[in-house]
Amino acid sequence: MLINYIKIAWKVLLRHPFYTFITLFGISLTLTVLMVLTSFLDHLIGSHYPETKRDRSLYIMQMLQTDSSRSSRSMGPMSFKFLTDYAKSLKTPERVTLCTFINSSNAYVGSQKIKLNTKFTDADFWQVTDFEFLEGKPYNEQNIANGDYVAVITDDFKNHYFGNTTESVIGKDVEIENIHYKVIGVVKGSPVTRPFTYADVYFPYTTPKSNYQRSGFRGGYVAILLAKNKSDLKAIQDEFQSHINRIPLPGNQDGFKYSVLEVKSDPYLENFIGTLLDGGPGLRTIFFGVIGFIMFMLMGLPAINLVNINVSRIMERASEIGIRKAFGAPVKALVWQFIVENIFITFIGGAIALVLTFMIIQLINNSGWIAYADLTINMNVFIISLLVCLVFGLLSGVLPALRMSKLNIAEALKA
Amino acid sequence: MIRHLFKLIWNKKKTHALLMIEIWASFMVLFGLASLIVYNVGNYTKPLGFEYKNVWAISLKSNQDTTNVEQKIQRALQQLKTYADVESATRMSSNFPFSANSMNNGVEYNKKKIMADFYVTDDNFAKTLDIPMAAGKWYRNADSIGKYTPVIINQKAKEGLFGDENPMGKIIGERFKVVGTVNTFKAKGEFMADKPAVFELLNAKSPWNDLLLIRVKPGTDAVFEAKIVKNITSMLTGWSVEVDHLADSRKNQHNLTLVPVIIFLIVCSFLLINVALGLFGILNLSIAKRRSEIGLRRALGATEKGISTQFIGEIWVLATFGMLIGLLFAAQFPLLNVFDLHANVYITAIVVSIIVIYLIVTLCALFPSRQAATIQPAVALHEE
Numbered sequence: 001m002l003i004n005y006i007k008i009a010w011k012v013l014l015r016h017p018f019y020t021f022i023t024l025f026g027i028s029l030t031l032t033v034l035m036v037l038t039s040f041l042d043h044l045i046g047s048h049y050p051e052t053k054r055d056r057s058l059y060i061m062q063m064l065q066t067d068s069s070r071s072s073r074s075m076g077p078m079s080f081k082f083l084t085d086y087a088k089s090l091k092t093p094e095r096v097t098l099c100t101f102i103n104s105s106n107a108y109v110g111s112q113k114i115k116l117n118t119k120f121t122d123a124d125f126w127q128v129t130d131f132e133f134l135e136g137k138p139y140n141e142q143n144i145a146n147g148d149y150v151a152v153i154t155d156d157f158k159n160h161y162f163g164n165t166t167e168s169v170i171g172k173d174v175e176i177e178n179i180h181y182k183v184i185g186v187v188k189g190s191p192v193t194r195p196f197t198y199a200d201v202y203f204p205y206t207t208p209k210s211n212y213q214r215s216g217f218r219g220g221y222v223a224i225l226l227a228k229n230k231s232d233l234k235a236i237q238d239e240f241q242s243h244i245n246r247i248p249l250p251g252n253q254d255g256f257k258y259s260v261l262e263v264k265s266d267p268y269l270e271n272f273i274g275t276l277l278d279g280g281p282g283l284r285t286i287f288f289g290v291i292g293f294i295m296f297m298l299m300g301l302p303a304i305n306l307v308n309i310n311v312s313r314i315m316e317r318a319s320e321i322g323i324r325k326a327f328g329a330p331v332k333a334l335v336w337q338f339i340v341e342n343i344f345i346t347f348i349g350g351a352i353a354l355v356l357t358f359m360i361i362q363l364i365n366n367s368g369w370i371a372y373a374d375l376t377i378n379m380n381v382f383i384i385s386l387l388v389c390l391v392f393g394l395l396s397g398v399l400p401a402l403r404m405s406k407l408n409i410a411e412a413l414k415a
Numbered sequence: 416m417i418r419h420l421f422k423l424i425w426n427k428k429k430t431h432a433l434l435m436i437e438i439w440a441s442f443m444v445l446f447g448l449a450s451l452i453v454y455n456v457g458n459y460t461k462p463l464g465f466e467y468k469n470v471w472a473i474s475l476k477s478n479q480d481t482t483n484v485e486q487k488i489q490r491a492l493q494q495l496k497t498y499a500d501v502e503s504a505t506r507m508s509s510n511f512p513f514s515a516n517s518m519n520n521g522v523e524y525n526k527k528k529i530m531a532d533f534y535v536t537d538d539n540f541a542k543t544l545d546i547p548m549a550a551g552k553w554y555r556n557a558d559s560i561g562k563y564t565p566v567i568i569n570q571k572a573k574e575g576l577f578g579d580e581n582p583m584g585k586i587i588g589e590r591f592k593v594v595g596t597v598n599t600f601k602a603k604g605e606f607m608a609d610k611p612a613v614f615e616l617l618n619a620k621s622p623w624n625d626l627l628l629i630r631v632k633p634g635t636d637a638v639f640e641a642k643i644v645k646n647i648t649s650m651l652t653g654w655s656v657e658v659d660h661l662a663d664s665r666k667n668q669h670n671l672t673l674v675p676v677i678i679f680l681i682v683c684s685f686l687l688i689n690v691a692l693g694l695f696g697i698l699n700l701s702i703a704k705r706r707s708e709i710g711l712r713r714a715l716g717a718t719e720k721g722i723s724t725q726f727i728g729e730i731w732v733l734a735t736f737g738m739l740i741g742l743l744f745a746a747q748f749p750l751l752n753v754f755d756l757h758a759n760v761y762i763t764a765i766v767v768s769i770i771v772i773y774l775i776v777t778l779c780a781l782f783p784s785r786q787a788a789t790i791q792p793a794v795a796l797h798e799e
Binding site for chain 2: 018019021022024025030031033103104105106108110111112113177190208209211213214298300301302304305306307308309311312313314316364
């Protein structure tokens with residue numbers, strides 16, 4: 001029976017190529033937009049190179065200090081000392097790494113200038129993240145204790161600085177702001193969309209200009225807490241919070257008196273949305289309202305369009321319906337047939353969308369808009385798109401099918 | 416004729432409900448896109464107010480060094496001025512043009528209060544960025560005598576605080592004395608809204624404000640840049656130095672505005688193409704269904720033109736119904752001043768969207784109605 005329905009659907013599709021084109025255009029386009037969007041979101045918040053352990057990591061990104069009247073507040077990353085005292089000392093996590101956010105700098109080779117992003121990290125950074133070392137190895141506790149002037153660079157920076165060479169550059173010198181560092185490792189870079197790991201050059205925090213000695217609570221450092229397994233996340237958050245609660249309040253920093261101090265350790269997604277929506281519940285509602293509206297338009301407009309087309313086209317097939325009804329086909333069977341037909345065409349559209357998405361993703365990955373972009377159609381994205389496909393097929397199939405089932409036999413046969 | 420068309424559509428409102436919803440939704444999408452574009456184009460047409468080419472921003476960071484920071488910054492500035500390639504050098508707060516930083520404060524005059532962007536600059540700022548004065552003169556270090564700090568305000572700040580009054584010599588915010596005005600100053604690039612700005616004279620003895628701007632001779636390259644970075648870092652041990660070219664920073668600022676607009680534009684145009692194709696298909700089918708009606712009208716003496724006008728008129732009435740619903744929503748934006756935009760932006764956007772929708776539906780109806788008009792009455796009636 002199903003095969004028969006599909007055969008009929010195929011014949012109907014071929015009869016009017018123009019309408020088939022309109023329908024497929026609408027479906028595949030909408031699905032493409034949705035899939036590229038999901039794939040981009042997955043790129044932003046999913047666990048990917050080099051933050052493959054993101055699902056069992058907690059991120060500490062900023063400290064919020066507010067005065068008693070709540071009229072002024074100060075917000076930003078923390079000092080190395082603060083994080084050493086309150087985060088590095090945690091017992092529950094497997095490992096804790098402290099690193100700076102992105103700092104920028106320049107390097108000069110001959111008459112060429114290279115824009116650089118640098119990051120100061122501790123030795124644990126290389127254990128918490130999963131960087132792939134193309135050459136050499138990371139710096140360790142020993143290098144840090146010695147205060148060695150060493151650096152880990154990315155392959156991209158290596159090509160710019162040393163020219164496109166296949167030779168090993170381990171042990172060579174890079175000069176950045178008048179200081180010479182010895183290269184001890186070359187890694188495959190991280191995309192700019194992952195600010196906790198993205199940089200061109202990584203230094204141990206004991207090299208000059210890292211400001212790790214700074215006293216006080218605020219500075220340029222953030223932390224990643226790696227749990228032994230996912231179920232420990234809650235315990236780590238609680239332990240960290242208990243450390244924070246020990247800080248005496250109100251306090252004073254550089255003349256700024258604060259009575260509220262907030263530092264959160266959040267999973268990546270919450271951390272990410274938290275900074276995006278730092279404007280109270282009002283802004284959050286607006287933000288989600290706007291996203292919801294856009295999604296509704298994105299899905300709704302093509303769906304309404306499809307329903308419209310289907311409703312008009314069903315009338316073309318009035319005689320076929322009339323004959324089937326006259327021979328005793330129940331309304332349920334007819335409705336079922338039309339739904340199957342719609343789902344069938346939606347899946348064809350879905351297949352086209354997959355190909356289109358694949359092409360667009362390749363385009364984004366290769367264009368260099370985002371360095372090291374690694375957008376993929378993975379299992380999650382694919383399943384979500386399939387579900388969307390189904391909803392779409394039902395949405396545009398049910399209404400016309402109902403409309404059709406009300407058709408009077410005599411009237412249908414007359415046409 | 417029009418009243419008749421309205422009646423025709425109203426009688427079939429159930430069958431046309433979905434079409435109207437479709438037009439309503441397209442109108443809303445178009446309205447959003449048009450508001451965004453109208454707003455940005457409106458900003459773009461206002462002059463930037465300064466010249467950014469060949470200007471470099473040099474950020475100094477003292478890191479662990481805390482002794483005599485202000486003297487060291489002044490020394491670096493003096494050093495920069497000695498180079499033959501540097502035409503002019505100035506020291507300012509970290510919110511240099513096209514940077515990601517911003518600083519704003521409320522200022523008050525005669526109970527009128529505005530939020531203004533604050534820029535702390537020295538006497539060479541106007542020369543380095545080539546800012547033309549509208550009135551008065553750019554302040555000099557000598558102007559800081561007395562309890563008031565001299566400030567320059569831009570046109571927008573002048574309108575907000577003084578209206579038609581002459582601002583020269585007035586005291587604002589209790590400690591600033593206005594000594595001059597400039598026209599516009601859009602520090603975040605062409606797409607930034609023209610906002611009130613206040614330039615405050617920098618105190619050379621304060622340890623903050625460690626950003627230096629220099630205007631170099633055209634054609635100066637990275638070799639010279641490497642040289643100044645080397646000189647400054649060897650002069651100030653332990654300090655970090657970073658050089659940004661304003662022309663590059665401007666590109667970044669532009670991308671922040673342009674990329675979302677372009678993505679929105681692409682998605683919207685695909686949605687609208689989709690809707691247009693759908694409309695075209697539906698009209699084609701419904702006209703094919705009404706062959707007998709058309710044949711009858713033709714037989715009774717209706718002209719070809721009359722037939723095609725009828726169909727285009729019908730779709731226009733449909734579009735009008737859809738857009739009336741859309742207007743109910745869109746009108747809230749200028750009325751409630753959503754997102755603090757000027758009402759004109761929304762009104763222009765509404766007008767633009769209405770025109771585009773009429774254009775789309777007309778284009779979609781044109782071909783099917785032509786086809787309908789050529790139907791031979793004899794053939795159509797015979798089929799019946």
